Amino acid sequence: MARFIFITGGVVSSLGKGLMAASLAALLQARGYKVRIRKFDPYLNVDPGTMSPYQHGEVYVTDDGAETDLDLGHYERFTGVSARQSDNVTSGWIYQKIIARERRGDYLGATVQVIPHVTDAIKQFALAETEDLDFVLCEIGGTVGDIESLPFMEAIRQLRNELEPLQTLSVHVTLVPYIAAAGELKTKPTQHSVRELAGLGIKPDILLCRSEHFIPQTERNKIAQFCNVRPEAVIPALDAPSIYSVPLQYHEEGLDTQVLRSFGITDAPDPDLARWLDVTDRYFHPEGEVTIGVVGKYVGLQDAYKSLNEALIHGGLANRVKVNIRWIDAEIFEQADGDITAQLEPLHAILVPGGFGERGSEGKIASVRFARERNVPFFGICLGMQMACIEGARAVGHSAASSTEFGITDEPVVGIITEWMSKEGLQQREAGGDLGGTMRLGAYPAKLAGNSHVSAIYGGATEISERHRHRYEVNVAYREALESDGLVFSGMSPDGLLPEIVERPDHPWFVGVQFHPELKSRPFDPHPLFSGFIAAAVHQSRLV
Numbered sequence: 001m002a003r004f005i006f007i008t009g010g011v012v013s014s015l016g017k018g019l020m021a022a023s024l025a026a027l028l029q030a031r032g033y034k035v036r037i038r039k040f041d042p043y044l045n046v047d048p049g050t051m052s053p054y055q056h057g058e059v060y061v062t063d064d065g066a067e068t069d070l071d072l073g074h075y076e077r078f079t080g081v082s083a084r085q086s087d088n089v090t091s092g093w094i095y096q097k098i099i100a101r102e103r104r105g106d107y108l109g110a111t112v113q114v115i116p117h118v119t120d121a122i123k124q125f126a127l128a129e130t131e132d133l134d135f136v137l138c139e140i141g142g143t144v145g146d147i148e149s150l151p152f153m154e155a156i157r158q159l160r161n162e163l164e165p166l167q168t169l170s171v172h173v174t175l176v177p178y179i180a181a182a183g184e185l186k187t188k189p190t191q192h193s194v195r196e197l198a199g200l201g202i203k204p205d206i207l208l209c210r211s212e213h214f215i216p217q218t219e220r221n222k223i224a225q226f227c228n229v230r231p232e233a234v235i236p237a238l239d240a241p242s243i244y245s246v247p248l249q250y251h252e253e254g255l256d257t258q259v260l261r262s263f264g265i266t267d268a269p270d271p272d273l274a275r276w277l278d279v280t281d282r283y284f285h286p287e288g289e290v291t292i293g294v295v296g297k298y299v300g301l302q303d304a305y306k307s308l309n310e311a312l313i314h315g316g317l318a319n320r321v322k323v324n325i326r327w328i329d330a331e332i333f334e335q336a337d338g339d340i341t342a343q344l345e346p347l348h349a350i351l352v353p354g355g356f357g358e359r360g361s362e363g364k365i366a367s368v369r370f371a372r373e374r375n376v377p378f379f380g381i382c383l384g385m386q387m388a389c390i391e392g393a394r395a396v397g398h399s400a401a402s403s404t405e406f407g408i409t410d411e412p413v414v415g416i417i418t419e420w421m422s423k424e425g426l427q428q429r430e431a432g433g434d435l436g437g438t439m440r441l442g443a444y445p446a447k448l449a450g451n452s453h454v455s456a457i458y459g460g461a462t463e464i465s466e467r468h469r470h471r472y473e474v475n476v477a478y479r480e481a482l483e484s485d486g487l488v489f490s491g492m493s494p495d496g497l498l499p500e501i502v503e504r505p506d507h508p509w510f511v512g513v514q515f516h517p518e519l520k521s522r523p524f525d526p527h528p529l530f531s532g533f534i535a536a537a538v539h540q541s542r543l544v
């Protein structure tokens, strides 16, 4: 029987509920339990796929091809459990399903209402495919009191009555601000937030109190008394020096112990925290450092490249070095005074990440050229690989080489494909179709050339599986031209039609991949491409 932990947030947004959920799941997992984390997003978008990275951060893609909230990335990175389509739901997705059913006449003339139809759909979503799990952690997006989140709160209230008495738990994450002028911590916002939650029929069992300051026992007692929870269940969650310290820090504060106690579990094994001790040891005691330039478009908001940022750090953990990331707006290299040499010369490696649209593309292509000509380690991801191929084609005389994503071109080195094979059979899309859900999404296999650099990076593997999110592909018709100049197609889709990986054997480290390896990297299991890339940067740092 799976037990359910409902995680809500109060007072303000951005308290790090996702990280908290991921850390609690990691702690339960360290005690040998099987866990899964789900995210409920109250907004009306059907999925985050079409939301701007500036508004919502990166879109995290699962193996089964869902475009999900970036919190699912935290969940995967902290637990190693691959997220699925069924782990992220939005109000928009639920309403779409319900309205489609209503149009088909499935409700047989009944009035369709938030209670019970929407709440039933939310409950079904929470309970689905949980039979073989010990704990299901359900994080509710937004803040208690938001209009959009009301149906989710009501569904939780109902579930807490319908399931067994010790089968559910409510964890409420709040803020205990420190008012410098008064020199005091303030518990009132927490009291109000708990009252708001209680007004919706949910009594929290555990309060996780985010604070910049130490919360003394007297304040914890006060919160416990006013908020109707056990004093030990008021857990201080102070700002952590790194996200990787959070599981260990919460364990020290007794979070997992109190969660188990609230469930009435008294025979839980002690946690095995070896992997977190190793990760934090590597993180806090590096033996060197490297500086990587990421030449992209959404450099103003690092959440837009969340997984990439983490994967680069994981590569650093694998090599025991600190990774400094310099975010560079590709557009500056398109301006007369954008001195590319001054910007890129001090770097130990260059990465061009995924992206959409023409803006900044010439700056990215110029960065590829710099890395190729100067023998600086280069990693191109998705759009970055496409830019590497366009740069390579221009170098062998196809001066008009471009992508049809940027407009009509006579030299479509990158173009749209309208058909490809997936596990479900032949997939088709229209060139001008809807933007939502028209991409090659999710895990696809690639075959690696036997004696290639990437095959060695992947430990001698000949077939890999990686996650995709793109509409355009490198045009295999240009293979011969590109290979003539040393840009080798070393990974292909199994049917041989879609280039998946390109590399330059005559360069110290030059790899472009059509997929997103950053989505599968974990702190305790860094992705081999990132370990290899950072190792190349370490080597480069000894040369410059």
Ligand code: GLN
Pocket: 353, 354, 355, 356, 357, 381, 382, 383, 384, 405, 469, 470, 471, 472, 473
């Ligand atoms: N814009 C490119 C495409 O759609 C690359 C996408 C990406 O980098 N994720 O193919």
